[in-house]
Amino acid sequence: MTWPPEVPSTRTLLVSALVVVLLALAGVGGWVWWDTSQRRVLAAHAEVMMRVQPALAPEATAEAKAAAMRELELLLARYPSARSVPEAAYALANVRFAAGQYAAARSAYELAGQRGAPGLVQALARAGVARTWEAERDFARAAQAYAALAKDLQPRSFLYEDALIDQARALELAGKKDEAIATYQRLLKELPTARRAEDVRTRLASLGTATR
Numbered sequence: 001m002t003w004p005p006e007v008p009s010t011r012t013l014l015v016s017a018l019v020v021v022l023l024a025l026a027g028v029g030g031w032v033w034w035d036t037s038q039r040r041v042l043a044a045h046a047e048v049m050m051r052v053q054p055a056l057a058p059e060a061t062a063e064a065k066a067a068a069m070r071e072l073e074l075l076l077a078r079y080p081s082a083r084s085v086p087e088a089a090y091a092l093a094n095v096r097f098a099a100g101q102y103a104a105a106r107s108a109y110e111l112a113g114q115r116g117a118p119g120l121v122q123a124l125a126r127a128g129v130a131r132t133w134e135a136e137r138d139f140a141r142a143a144q145a146y147a148a149l150a151k152d153l154q155p156r157s158f159l160y161e162d163a164l165i166d167q168a169r170a171l172e173l174a175g176k177k178d179e180a181i182a183t184y185q186r187l188l189k190e191l192p193t194a195r196r197a198e199d200v201r202t203r204l205a206s207l208g209t210a211t212r
Contacts, residue, residue: 038083045084048075055095065099076111086117086125093128097135106132123149123159130166139174143167161187161194168203181209 048071054060055068072092076085093108106129113125130145146167153160164187171180184200184207194200 041079041082042084045075045079045082045088048072049084049088049091052091052095056091056098060098062099065095068095069099086112086114086121090121090125090128093125097128097132102132102135123153123157127159127163127166130170134166134170134173137173139170140176143170143174143176143179146170155190161191161196165196165200168200172203172207177207181207185209 052068052071055064069092072088072095075088076092079085082088089108089112093105093112096102096105096108109125109128109132113122113129117125126145126149130142130149133139133145134142146163150160150163150167153163164183168180168183168187171177171183181204184204187194187200188197191197
């Protein structure tokens with residue numbers, strides 16, 4: 001069981017960054033219903049987003065994280081209505097989380113999940129909110145947030161498996177062993193070929209329960 005929770009995986013961050021880059025390319029490509037100012041705003045967002053990515057690396061210094069936060073905060077303040085606000089807010093939340101600023105990260109995750117955020121960014125932001133509660137050791141609230149996310153996801157979503165595992169882990173940490181076991185077993189039942197199935201079986205064994 002991995003704890004404390006970590007910043008999203010490289011794969012997740014790349015997916016999020018790709019969304020922004022694609023939006024920027026669409027704007028630069030000159031879609032007819034976007035005027036020049038809209039393309040300029042989107043390009044500015046993409047430029048900042050690419051520049052702050054190194055601040056999310058494990059070896060990033062405190063100074064690099066602080067600089068990235070300042071850039072993203074200024075970007076959001078300058079363009080509060082831009083279409084890429086959700087992605088920029090999500091990046092800001094991740095940098096704040098990496099810097100241990102969990103309450104501030106939660107505020108940014110909540111912003112990322114609003115303003116008409118794309119479905120993927122919205123789901124990632126909700127997972128981020130749950131992760132901040134877990135990092136603050138409010139395991140019961142974290143488990144509830146992970147459970148609510150899993151409820152709204154389709155099993156085929158690549159986030160569904162992680163949401164259930166995160167929920168089970170939070171339940172364990174909250175001292176709710178039986179509920180954690182039930183959640184792990186639910187995952188194996190619904191996703192028998194899950195990529196982390198062996199890890200789940202190991203957790204169940206450590207809890208004194210055979211898989212089924």
